[in-house]
Amino acid sequence: MLLIADIDKRFDGGPQVQASVRIPHGVSITILFGPSGAGKTTVLRCIAGLEKLTAGRIVFEGRDWTNLAPQKRPLGYLFQEYALFPHLRVRDNIGYGVKRQTGIVDRVAAKLKVHDLLDRWPSELSGGQQQRVALARALARGPRMLLLDEPLSALDAATRDHVRSELALLLRSLGIPAIVVTHDWVDALTLGDQMLVMSGGRVLQTGPPQEVFTRPQHREVAAAVGVETVVAGRVIRRDGGIAFLQVGSGGLAAADPGGDDVDFYVCIRGEDVTLEKGRAEQSSARNHLSGLVLEVVPAGVLTKVVVDAGFELVALVTRQAVEDLGLIKGSNIFAVFKASAVHLIPKS
């Protein structure tokens, strides 16, 4: 094991976080996923040594880190708002933790494409640039592992998509294992090899992201995840802003995200899928997939209906709708959803 972290952290009169994190050698990126207040950041801070454990232990590469000062842990920590030193120029920010600066600042800056920004002040950088400078600063010290706390949440939505794919490429090219805290399922699918879902201070489920999304083992996980259908799909045709994908033995239309990617994770929220008995004559929805009902299970106030439409598609509908349509296992049904309700995440 690269990292064994058995964390028990109690805050005075506050919540308790009890989590066990295992990162085997060879796993590149581990996602800590969950809603805000789940205890993800606490876990990260405990691993970094910024919080003292109430009980438990942290072992990194066989060395006991439980009582080791944060300065002594060879980690790179990326703070949520990046925490660049406002009184230092970019060059001095990147070189801050480097004892002997034999060109390391320039090398790291070039790698992260911030070499043009070295003489700027942090306040003169955009959000995406700040993130790259903060990463460069963390990398300049040659860390053994990276800890990233909500690396994309400080960015606006338009920047986020772009920075996310850059970050994914970068983290993989670095060859340094990383733990990424996020509450965004797109981040989790794009970045993660392994994923831990946390809620209420506990780890509820661990596994590859796609598996966790499609087969949540707890209701909290399903709720935290919020996406019922995650399947692999391949673009077979692109036409007028719409991508047609082969998914399992079926197919569907999605809004074309652009780019050259062909293989995607196809993500559809259960709330976005409508079920109909017959095929509507005219509709703005691009997808009318006929299928067989595989399963009808209550899910809180709604009912979860799993339809085999060449792939397993989950619809969340009201109990009233289930009764009106007479849905039982084996019913023939049309599943209807808009192309814009399909979220495509590049697999690479």
Add this chain to the structure above:
Amino acid sequence: MNWEAIATTLKLATLTSIILMILGLPLAYWVAFSKWRWKFLVEATVALPLVLPPTVLGFYVLVAMGPQSPLGRWYQSLAGHGLPFTFEGLVVASVLYSLPFAVQPIAAAFGSVDRKLIEASWMLGVSDLETFFRVIVPQSWTGVMTGLVLSFAHTLGEFGVVLMVGGNIPGVTRTLSIDIYDRVQGLNYSGAATTSAVLLIVSFLILSVVYALNRKVWFFAADRRHRQEV
């Protein structure tokens, strides 16, 4: 104008401010970051000179320095003379008297430094002490300057403590405020008026500097202008 008194006062204020920086920075750091449960007792002690009449403070300092006290005897054996009614004694008293004026603004500035910046420094392998000089002090330099300037200004104008501990020895412990008092006692109003005017103007200028320092517009205007653009 009594130039001798001006020189004594400036020397006293400068020395006091320097000593207060050396003592005040670590003390302010401790006040800002310690989680000790009895910390409030130390905070209250530091703040005492704000509320105590200078005569009371002066009285205790005098007693503590006197030949009856271990501290006084220790100093006597070391220096060959006692602390009361000497310039050194005056410096000690002034340091105590102006302590809150140095410690409080500095501690407040330290406490408002973004915790994330301190942690970022730790995560880059930099020790607590080095973090103090490379992040905390640069981030709170207006507070540090305020503490420095306020303790200087406060020492310029002290009267009660000086009179109790230093007495009124020309060229040694006679400061500006004592000089003014002396002149008024001697019915030399015009002399008192000149010296008073000098103190008034100097004090006003120093306080203007403090308030200007704390108006961040001067120093961060460029910074903020840019942030608005982004």
